[in-house]
Amino acid sequence: MLSASSPPMSWVSLLLTAWSSRAPSLLLVVMVSRDVxxxxxxxxxxxxxxxxxxxxxxxxxxxxxxxxxxxxxxxxxxxxxxxxxxxxxxxxxxxxxxxxxxxxxxxxxxxxxxxxxxxxxxxxxxxxxxxxxxxxxxxxxxxxxxxxxxxxxxxxxxxxxxxxxxxxxxxxxxxxxxxxxxxxxxxxxxxxxxxxxxxxxxxxxxxxxxxxxxxxxxxxxxxxxxxxxxxxxxVYQAKTMARLAILFNWNWIGAVIAxxxxxxxxxxxxxxxxxxxxxxxxxxxxxFQGADIPAAYDLVNWKTSPDGSLKLVLIGRVDGLELHLNKTSIQWTTGTSQVPISVCSESCPPGTRRANRKGEPVCCFDCIPCTDGEVSNETGSHQCRRCPVEFWSNPGNTACIPRKVDFLSFNETLGIILTTGAVSGVVVTTAVFVIFLCYHNTPVVRANNSELSFLLLLSLKLCFLCALVFIGRPSVWSCRLQQAAFGISFVLCVSCLQVKTMVVLAAFRSARPGAGGLMKWFGPGQQRGSVCFFTSIQVIICTIWLSLSPPIPHRDLGFQGSKVNLECAMSSVVGFAVVLGYIGFLACLCLLLAFLARKLPDNFNEAKFITFSMLIFCAVWVAFVPAYISSPGKYSVAVEIFAILASSYGLLMCIFAPKCFIILLRPERNTKKQLMGR
Structure with a gap:
C-alpha cells in the first residue's frame, strides 16, 4: 500500500499500482481530505x-x-x-x-x-x-x-x-x-x-x-x-562459516555487515x-528450541554457465551444526576446484614458527625454523617450545626426544685412534724392554744405569696403559682409577729420569779431587729408595684426594645438544691441581738437572736426551691446561689422553730410540772402547 498527503492542497489523488505476477493486480484510488x-x-x-x-x-x-x-x-x-x-x-x-x-x-x-x-x-x-x-x-x-x-x-x-x-x-x-x-x-x-x-x-x-x-x-x-x-x-551462520573455514584450512574470512x-x-x-x-x-x-527453530540452510555456489551467465547451484546443506558438503561440485573464482588460500602466506609447517612481517597485515608472515632444542609440532605455530632439560629436538624440530648419553667410547673414531696409539705405545715399550733385556750386558745398556732404564720402561708402559682407563663409559671405580693411575705412573716415570740425571751428575763430580765419597750416596739402593720416595709422595696425595673428594660419574645437562655428556666430574679441582703440580715440579727439577749435565761427555751420560724429553714433556702439559679447560664434554677427556700419549712417546723416543739404534743398527759402536774413546 502507498499513501501520501500534501498540506498545501485540499484534495490529492493517489494512484496505487502493485505487483503483476507475484500478487493479484490491484488498482486503488484514494481521495484524501485533511478534515474528512x-x-x-x-x-x-x-x-x-x-x-x-x-x-x-x-x-x-x-x-x-x-x-x-x-x-x-x-x-x-x-x-x-x-x-x-x-x-x-x-x-x-x-x-x-x-x-x-x-x-x-x-x-x-x-x-x-x-x-x-x-x-x-x-x-x-x-x-x-x-x-x-x-x-x-x-x-x-x-x-x-x-x-x-x-x-x-x-x-x-x-x-x-x-x-x-x-x-x-x-x-x-x-x-x-x-x-x-x-x-x-x-x-x-x-x-x-x-x-x-x-x-x-x-x-x-x-x-x-x-x-x-x-x-x-x-x-x-x-x-x-x-x-x-x-x-x-x-550463531548458526557464524558456526557454519567457522566450520567452512576449518574445512578449507582458512585462517580468516571477511564479512560484510550493516x-x-x-x-x-x-x-x-x-x-x-x-x-x-x-x-x-x-x-x-x-x-521451537528455546527461542529458536532448528537451523537449516542450503549452501549454494555461484557458477558460470557456458553462456557466461551466473547461476546458483546447490552444493550442500546445514542441519543445525551438521555440515553436508559436496566439495567436488564447488567452483571457485579461479575457475578450478582448488580451495583458495585465505592468507597471503602459506601456513608454517611443523618445526617452524610464524614471524610477522613489519608493516604488513597479520596474515603475511615468514616461517622461521626453530632453533636446536626447540620444537613446534603444529601447523601455523606462533612460537617454538623449548624441550625439557633431559630432551632435545629431533632433526626436523617437530618433537622432543630423549638426549643420548655421550662419552668417549672404544667404538667411535676418536676412541679407536687413541686406543690404537695407547696399545702401540705399550707394544713399542715392551719391544724396547725385550731388547734391553737381551742386551743387558752390553756397554750401552750398562753405561746408562740399566736398572733405572728397566724401571723407566715399566713406568712408560703403565703411562700408556693408564690412557685406556680414560676410554669407555665412566663408572665410580674407573673415575677413581684413571686419575690415580695417571698421577702415579707419570711421577714414577719422571722420578726415574730425575734419579738417572742425579747419578750422571754425581758420577762426574766424584771424579774431581776430594769428591771420591760422593757416589756412595747414589748407589743402587739409594737410587731405588729415591724413586720410591718421590713416588710415595704422589701416592699419598692421590690417596687423600680420592678418600675425601674423588671424581664421580656426572651427566652434564648444561651442554646444549642432542646428547648428554657423561664424564668424570672433578669434585675437588684442588686435588687434581696438586697431582698435576707435583708432576710438574718433578719435571721442572729434572729439566734443570739435565740442563746442568748437558755438556758432560756424551758417551757417558743421557743428560742431553733427558733434556729434550723433559722439554717435550713440559711443553705438552703446559699446553694441556688451557686445552682441557676449553674443551667440551668428552673432548676434554680426549685432550688428557692425547697429552698422556704425547708425553709418553716423547720420553720413549728421546731416551731409548738412540740406544736401540746403536744396539740394533750400529753394533760396532756398542763396545767399551767406543764408549771410552773420548
Missing part, C-alpha cells in the same frame, strides 16, 4: 491511518471477530519520515513513503495463514482466529505505540483515512474506537525492534514472534523469555508456543 475521511472498497482488507503525538500507523483488519486475535507489526514502507524540528511544539513525523513489496507479501502471508487455520478443523478445533496488523514504518516510537495499541485492545480516535471492504463499513467505527486485546504479536522486523518489543511486553507475558530478527542475543531465555522467531539465529544494532525479543501465548511441534505439508518438522 473517505472510505473506499478493497476486498478482504481495510486500512486506517492515524496521527498522534507525531506518530502514524496503518491497520489491516479481517473485519470479523475471533476467539483469539493475533497482532502484527510490519514495516510497510522503506522511506522513513523526516522529523519536523521547529522546537516550538512536539516533533511531528511526516508521512512514510515507498511501499515495501516484500513486507506486504508477509502481511498477506499472515492473513492467508490465519484463514487456512480457520478453514482446517484439525489444527485448532473450536477456536477461530482473527488478526490486527499495524504499519510501524521502521520507527521505534511507532513500534511502541502500535504494541500498546494491540495489547491494550484500543485504537485511539483521530482524524484518519480508512480503506475498508464495503461489506464491513458498518464495523469500521467500532474498530476505530477500540478492539480486543492481543495475546500474541507477530513483529520485530529487525533485531533492535524485537528487543524493544520483548522488553516491553515481557511483564505482560505477551509472546513476540519475529520473522526477521536473527541476533544470537535473543536466544537468551533469561533476558528474553517471551521471544520466538521463525528465522534461525545468526552498521546497526540487532534487536531483542518479546512474549495495519508463551506457555503454548514453547510446546509447538508440527509437520508442515512439505514434510518439514517445525518446533
Amino acid at each position: 475521511g473517505l472510505r473506499v472498497g478493497l476486498e478482504g482488507v481495510q486500512t486506517s491511518m492515524c496521527s498522534r503525538w507525531g506518530s502514524r500507523v496503518e491497520e489491516f483488519n479481517q473485519g470479523q471477530d475471533g476467539d483469539v486475535v493475533i497482532g502484527g507489526l510490519f514495516n510497510l514502507h522503506y522511506q522513513p519520515p523526516v522529523i519536523d524540528q521547529e522546537f516550538i511544539k512536539p516533533p511531528l513525523y511526516n508521512p512514510c513513503t515507498g511501499l515495501e513489496v516484500e513486507t506486504l507479501k508477509s502481511v498477506y502471508a499472515m492473513e492467508f495463514a490465519v484463514e487456512e487455520i480457520n478453514r482446517n478443523p484439525l489444527i485448532l478445533p473450536g477456536v477461530k482466529l482473527n488478526y490486527r496488523i499495524l504499519d510501524s514504518c521502521g520507527r521505534h516510537p511507532w513500534v511502541l505505540h502500535g504494541a500498546f495499541s494491540l495489547v491494550g485492545g484500543e485504537m485511539e480516535s483521530c482524524d484518519s483515512t480508512a480503506i475498508l471492504p464495503q461489506s464491513h463499513v458498518s464495523g469500521t467505527s467500532s474498530a476505530m474506537r477500540g478492539g480486543p486485546s492481543i495475546p500474541l504479536i507477530i513483529g520485530g522486523a529487525s533485531s533492535t525492534t524485537a528487543i524493544i518489543l520483548s522488553r516491553l511486553l515481557a511483564s505482560l507475558s505477551v509472546p513476540v514472534i519475529s520473522y526477521l530478527a536473527s541476533c544470537p542475543c535473543l536466544s537468551d531465555r533469561h533476558r528474553f523469555p517471551n521471544f520466538f522467531r521463525t528465522i534461525p539465529s545468526d 552498521n546497526n544494532d540487532y534487536g531483542r525479543l518479546a512474549i495495519q501465548l508463551l506457555e503454548h508456543l514453547n510446546k509447538v511441534n508440527f509437520t508442515t505439508p512439505n514434510g518439514e518438522e517445525f518446533f
Whole structure:
C-alpha cells in the first residue's frame, strides 16, 4: 500500500499500482481530505491511518471477530519520515513513503495463514482466529505505540483515512474506537525492534514472534523469555562459516555487515508456543528450541554457465551444526576446484614458527625454523617450545626426544685412534724392554744405569696403559682409577729420569779431587729408595684426594645438544691441581738437572736426551691446561689422553730410540772402547 498527503492542497489523488505476477493486480484510488475521511472498497482488507503525538500507523483488519486475535507489526514502507524540528511544539513525523513489496507479501502471508487455520478443523478445533496488523514504518516510537495499541485492545480516535471492504463499513467505527486485546504479536522486523518489543511486553507475558530478527542475543531465555522467531539465529551462520573455514584450512574470512544494532525479543501465548511441534505439508518438522527453530540452510555456489551467465547451484546443506558438503561440485573464482588460500602466506609447517612481517597485515608472515632444542609440532605455530632439560629436538624440530648419553667410547673414531696409539705405545715399550733385556750386558745398556732404564720402561708402559682407563663409559671405580693411575705412573716415570740425571751428575763430580765419597750416596739402593720416595709422595696425595673428594660419574645437562655428556666430574679441582703440580715440579727439577749435565761427555751420560724429553714433556702439559679447560664434554677427556700419549712417546723416543739404534743398527759402536774413546 502507498499513501501520501500534501498540506498545501485540499484534495490529492493517489494512484496505487502493485505487483503483476507475484500478487493479484490491484488498482486503488484514494481521495484524501485533511478534515474528512473517505472510505473506499478493497476486498478482504481495510486500512486506517492515524496521527498522534507525531506518530502514524496503518491497520489491516479481517473485519470479523475471533476467539483469539493475533497482532502484527510490519514495516510497510522503506522511506522513513523526516522529523519536523521547529522546537516550538512536539516533533511531528511526516508521512512514510515507498511501499515495501516484500513486507506486504508477509502481511498477506499472515492473513492467508490465519484463514487456512480457520478453514482446517484439525489444527485448532473450536477456536477461530482473527488478526490486527499495524504499519510501524521502521520507527521505534511507532513500534511502541502500535504494541500498546494491540495489547491494550484500543485504537485511539483521530482524524484518519480508512480503506475498508464495503461489506464491513458498518464495523469500521467500532474498530476505530477500540478492539480486543492481543495475546500474541507477530513483529520485530529487525533485531533492535524485537528487543524493544520483548522488553516491553515481557511483564505482560505477551509472546513476540519475529520473522526477521536473527541476533544470537535473543536466544537468551533469561533476558528474553517471551521471544520466538521463525528465522534461525545468526550463531548458526557464524558456526557454519567457522566450520567452512576449518574445512578449507582458512585462517580468516571477511564479512560484510550493516552498521546497526540487532534487536531483542518479546512474549495495519508463551506457555503454548514453547510446546509447538508440527509437520508442515512439505514434510518439514517445525518446533521451537528455546527461542529458536532448528537451523537449516542450503549452501549454494555461484557458477558460470557456458553462456557466461551466473547461476546458483546447490552444493550442500546445514542441519543445525551438521555440515553436508559436496566439495567436488564447488567452483571457485579461479575457475578450478582448488580451495583458495585465505592468507597471503602459506601456513608454517611443523618445526617452524610464524614471524610477522613489519608493516604488513597479520596474515603475511615468514616461517622461521626453530632453533636446536626447540620444537613446534603444529601447523601455523606462533612460537617454538623449548624441550625439557633431559630432551632435545629431533632433526626436523617437530618433537622432543630423549638426549643420548655421550662419552668417549672404544667404538667411535676418536676412541679407536687413541686406543690404537695407547696399545702401540705399550707394544713399542715392551719391544724396547725385550731388547734391553737381551742386551743387558752390553756397554750401552750398562753405561746408562740399566736398572733405572728397566724401571723407566715399566713406568712408560703403565703411562700408556693408564690412557685406556680414560676410554669407555665412566663408572665410580674407573673415575677413581684413571686419575690415580695417571698421577702415579707419570711421577714414577719422571722420578726415574730425575734419579738417572742425579747419578750422571754425581758420577762426574766424584771424579774431581776430594769428591771420591760422593757416589756412595747414589748407589743402587739409594737410587731405588729415591724413586720410591718421590713416588710415595704422589701416592699419598692421590690417596687423600680420592678418600675425601674423588671424581664421580656426572651427566652434564648444561651442554646444549642432542646428547648428554657423561664424564668424570672433578669434585675437588684442588686435588687434581696438586697431582698435576707435583708432576710438574718433578719435571721442572729434572729439566734443570739435565740442563746442568748437558755438556758432560756424551758417551757417558743421557743428560742431553733427558733434556729434550723433559722439554717435550713440559711443553705438552703446559699446553694441556688451557686445552682441557676449553674443551667440551668428552673432548676434554680426549685432550688428557692425547697429552698422556704425547708425553709418553716423547720420553720413549728421546731416551731409548738412540740406544736401540746403536744396539740394533750400529753394533760396532756398542763396545767399551767406543764408549771410552773420548
